[in-house]
Amino acid sequence: xxxxxxIEWLKxxxxxxxxxxxxxxxxxxxxxxxxxxKFAKKLRQVSFAQLEYLSFPEVWNTxxxxxxxxxxxxxxxxxxxxxxxxxxxxxxxxxxxxxSRIQLLLAKISVMGVLTLVAVxxxxxxxxxxxxxxxEEGIPSNVYQNFSxxxxxxxxxxxxxxxxxALAFLIRxxxxxxxxxxxxxxxxxxASSLIWAKLDLYLPKAAFGALIPMPGRSSIESIGxxxxxxxxxxxxxxxxxxxxxxxxxxxxxxxxxNL
Amino acid sequence: xxVLHINQLTKHFGSIKAVDNLSFDVPKGTIYGLLGPNGSGxxxxxxxxxxxxxxSSGSYSWFGEAPDAAQRRRIGNLLETPNFYxxxxxxxxxxxxCQVKEVDYSHIQRCLEIAGLWGRARDKVKTxxxxxxxxxxxxxxxxxxxxxxxxxxxxxxxxxxxxxxMRDLIIEVGKQGKTILLASHILDEVERVCSHVAIxxxxxxMASGLVHEIIGGGDRVILKSDDLPLLATxxxxxxxxxxxxxxxxxxxxLLEDEFDSGDLNQFLVQRGIKIKEIFVQKNTLESQFLEIxxx
Numbered sequence: 008x009x010x011x012x013x014i015e016w017l018k019x020x021x022x023x024x025x026x027x028x029x030x031x032x033x034x035x036x037x038x039x040x041x042x043x044x045k046f047a048k049k050l051r052q053v054s055f056a057q058l059e060y061l062s063f064p065e066v067w068n069t070x071x072x073x074x075x076x077x078x079x080x081x082x083x084x085x086x087x088x089x090x091x092x093x094x095x096x097x098x099x100x101x102x103x104x105x106x107s108r109i110q111l112l113l114a115k116i117s118v119m120g121v122l123t124l125v126a127v128x129x130x131x132x133x134x135x136x137x138x139x140x141x142x143e144e145g146i147p148s149n150v151y152q153n154f155s156x157x158x159x160x161x162x163x164x165x166x167x168x169x170x171x172x173a174l175a176f177l178i179r180x181x182x183x184x185x186x187x188x189x190x191x192x193x194x195x196x197x198a199s200s201l202i203w204a205k206l207d208l209y210l211p212k213a214a215f216g217a218l219i220p221m222p223g224r225s226s227i228e229s230i231g232x233x234x235x236x237x238x239x240x241x242x243x244x245x246x247x248x249x250x251x252x253x254x255x256x257x258x259x260x261x262x263x264x265n266l
Numbered sequence: 267x268x269v270l271h272i273n274q275l276t277k278h279f280g281s282i283k284a285v286d287n288l289s290f291d292v293p294k295g296t297i298y299g300l301l302g303p304n305g306s307g308x309x310x311x312x313x314x315x316x317x318x319x320x321x322s323s324g325s326y327s328w329f330g331e332a333p334d335a336a337q338r339r340r341i342g343n344l345l346e347t348p349n350f351y352x353x354x355x356x357x358x359x360x361x362x363x364c365q366v367k368e369v370d371y372s373h374i375q376r377c378l379e380i381a382g383l384w385g386r387a388r389d390k391v392k393t394x395x396x397x398x399x400x401x402x403x404x405x406x407x408x409x410x411x412x413x414x415x416x417x418x419x420x421x422x423x424x425x426x427x428x429x430x431x432m433r434d435l436i437i438e439v440g441k442q443g444k445t446i447l448l449a450s451h452i453l454d455e456v457e458r459v460c461s462h463v464a465i466x467x468x469x470x471x472m473a474s475g476l477v478h479e480i481i482g483g484g485d486r487v488i489l490k491s492d493d494l495p496l497l498a499t500x501x502x503x504x505x506x507x508x509x510x511x512x513x514x515x516x517x518x519x520l521l522e523d524e525f526d527s528g529d530l531n532q533f534l535v536q537r538g539i540k541i542k543e544i545f546v547q548k549n550t551l552e553s554q555f556l557e558i559x560x561x
Contacts, residue, residue: 014365021354096349103316104366104406105339266318 011114012121014101019088019118028084029125036074037133043073044141060222061141064152069222070134071160074126078164078215079189081122082171086184089115089175099266108261112176116254119168126164127157159218159243166215166246169253176260208237211249217242268330269294269414269445270315275324277310277469284310286469287324292447292462297440299456299477300449301551302466303559308449309346311466312418315447316343328414339367342412344420348403352392356383356402359391360409369410381405382431396423404432415439415446421455433459457481457551467559481549484508484520487527489534490543491517500537506530521546 019025044061060069092098098111106114139146170191174184187194192212199207207213217237237245270292277285285307292298300308313319315326317338328337350359360374378384381401386394394402400423407415417436421429429452436459440446450456456463457477464474473480487507491497498517501510506529507519521530527546534541547553 010365010368014362017358017362017365018351018354021358095351097351099318100349100406101362101366102318102335103338103343103345104363105335105368106366107335110335263320265313265320 008113008117011110012117015114015118025084025087028080028087029122032077032080032084032126033129035077035080036070036130037136039076040070040073040133040137044137061137063138063142063147063150064154065222066134066138066141067153067156068219070137071130071156071219072222074130074133074160075163075216075219078126078167081126081164082167082188083185084122085115085119085168085171086175086181086188088118089172090179090181090184093179094181096266102266108266109258112254112257112261115172115257119165119172122168123161123164127161130160131157156219162243162246162250163215163218166211166250166253169250169257170211173253173256173260176257209245211253213237214242214245214249218246267294268292270326270328270447271330272311272315272326273324275311275314275326276322277307277314277319278322284469285314285321288466288469288471289324290464290471290474292445294445295440295443296462297436297446297448297460299460299463300447300466301453301456301463301555302449305468306466306559307469308466309418310469312343312345312416312447312449316341316345316416318345339410340413342407342409342415343417344400344403344407345416345418347396347422348399348406350391350399350402350406353390355390356387356405359402360406363406363409367410373409373411374405377405377408378402380408380435382428397425397428400424401428404435413444415444415448417446418449419451420448421450421452429455453552453555454550463551465555465558472558477551481551481554484522485549486547487519487521487530488543488545488547489517489519489541490515491539491541493539497534497539497541500534500539504530504533506533 059065101111102108138150171184171188174187178184178187195207195210195212198210199205208217214237217239220236220239236242268291272291273289275285275288276283288307288311300311302308310319314321315328315333317333317335326333328341331337351362354362356378357374360377361371363369364371364373375384375387378387381404383398383401383405386398391399391402400420404420407417415436420436421432424432433455436446436448440459448456448460460477462475463477463480465472465480489497489501494512494515494517498510498512501507501517501519506522506525508522510517510519521527527544531541531544
């Protein structure tokens, strides 16, 4: 696996476009968080302490929820990394030179793993800094509460990237994959409207989305607004299932097709 | 011992049969030419042998074993146009290949020097001409000093000097006891460097074997004389010739291997036949190839 990661690393190091993508991703969550806090303060005229979702331990979930919207960037990165290999026919060269087809997939999975680690680390740092800035009492004793959200955030990232990888290995064209991936939630809604109204709750993007609840969801629901979504346990099971299915699609597509 | 054994290998692309029940063996240490017109299945065959195309049926084995990725690391390859990352330079690209082939980076400079590309090694591949990309493909194929080379049209895009260098390189590698499977349209090059050939047409094997066997004996001789019937009769009586036929103002025949045109001329003079013209058409791989693949 280290050999595969090293091969991917050699491809990535000189790729400025990719580093730009990753830079945007890393700055997106802290940037949006900072903007939202400023906006909220202006709107509510509140003190720091009253921004309750920004103090420990709720801040983990808040930042993870905001950060989850940027998984789309990770998906685009994965599509870019895979489809350019088809564009330059470099995957076929690597197979001729001595990689197996499953190693091609494992190499991309290793990159997805590293991106997930980067995403989770960035999330922890952003949440920690936000929490320290907006918790009146500093770090409370229950700071570890909600820590599982990082695992769910990582699963969400892997889920989005595995969906992106499946599209990329199947379709191989960057533009079409970008469009399909970006509009995937709309396609889920469309399928739901045609087949069964509640179907979209169980479809991949919705399942991944349900892993991290909206901050203050219980308060919103208590005033009668229905934020119907999957139960967390079911969302978790479905998400893991979808990751396995998407990686299986990648594997079958690579094994069965001509390169 | 055979390095490569191909057994009834077949590849369909939809309704098109690109390779049709192909079987032949490549002995160790030979330079084996794979010939055929465009669309005859040469590249498809090589693609299957290098693991990028899945055969529809049939099988092949390298080094006497079922094919796998580890075996391909023992095979240098250049299939169609070389495939590299355009935004990386030659060294960066070859580092990736070294990792894949599990070869030390120290091979890179030597291979780029052999390919004549060391001077441009730090330029991005997207700035290379087609010929330079081809040289880069050759450098990639030579990484790790592989036991076998599979080369598909290696002279594509090369200038005359590059073609000559490539021919010398193939001969040199062949002399080291390595096995080379070479697809090419340049038949006189193949005739000069290859010991064996297989000729494909529409995916089918039309002929295979040693080059001199494929070319066959018997140069064609064309003769002119004032007395053509007498000339034809004398040639039919001669043990030196066969397939004698009178055509217009000439007589054509095949000259047996052990004789040359001087022997024939002497024989005819002894028979009192005055020859006005004698022209020997050497049998070549090209003439045999055209004969075998003609519609």
